[in-house]
Amino acid sequence: MKDIQNLRDDRRINIRKVGVKTISYPVTVLDKEHRLQQTVATVNMYVNLPHRFKGTHMSRFVEILNRFHGRINLESFHHILEETKGRLDAEAAHMEIEFPYFLQRDSSVDSIGTERYECRMHGSLAESDDLVLEIDVPITVPRSSLDQGGLPRSMGRWGTARVAVRFREFIWIEDLISLVEQGLAGRSDLPDSVETVCRQLGEILADQPAIRWFSVVVENFASGFATFASVNSSNHTSSTRKNQ
Known part of the structure; x- marks a missing residue:
């Protein structure tokens, strides 16, 4: 089967962002008290597509995410971007994740004992x-x-x-x-x-x-x-x- 995505494109138009978005994905984030915390994130992954390519392999974004088994920290974030950029031969790779993070609190009349914080991580890798x-x-x-x-x-x-x-x-x-x-x-x-x-x-x-x-x-x-x-x-x- 012909690889359409990697065919050359002579129109010389760069696509700023191409990728997948709103992936609902279970992730594990670092927790100071309990070492790790399980949560569910919404993930966007995309690349800058050079004009010489007609398209990219959308399935590779999820394949790369699966390789890291949902472990999200500063080091893995960099490695995910690095692999995305390399495997898709992109000028730049980007990933955004949003997830709820929970902290235990003393329960009171105003609290059930757990506070929820909305967290986001935005990462880009070019040079x-x-x-x-x-x-x-x-x-x-x-x-x-x-x-x-x-x-x-x-x-x-x-x-x-x-x-x-x-x-x-x-x-x-x-x-x-x-x-x-x-x-x-x-x-x-x-x-x-x-x-x-x-x-x-x-x-x-x-x-x-x-x-x-x-x-x-x-x-x-x-x-x-x-x-x-x-x-x-x-x-x-x-x-x-x-x-x-």
Whole structure:
């Protein structure tokens, strides 16, 4: 059978992204306390297709993922990208995974004893590799500060801090979550404005020698709109906007 994917293409049009997406896949991620944690990820894998090829073998993406048996860490992420780039003869390889990560907490009136954090890892490999870890950390408020009477607003949920980092050295997911939560702790009432919270988290991340780049987006929930502020290590300025 003729290999259509590897036939030459004379139209000289590069395809920026070609691959597979929204693969639901069981993965194992590193867990500081329990060594490993089983979870389910949504995976996107794609490559930059040079103009000289008509297409690529889509099945190879899943074959490569299967070879690593769902083990996802900084080292395996690099090897998956490396093998994808090599086997598909691509100019660059990319992988994005999103998964829930669970931490045990003391159960309380506001908690079932397990907190869920949405995590994402974005990796690319061209001449060199680049990996970003992103985590959504819920921002809650004490029950005592909520309006009395009726149901509590979102069970004390004020908003979310989305933190993305590039590393100089390895950081546990739990430690990054802890950094963010420590920056939000000690409040006896509702958090300050999104600008204040965003700057505070930016200062904490900027002091971490293991982090070489960061981005923070703080979002506050409201009725009919949301406010947010963002900061990253390259500018350390924040911006806010309301979405109707």
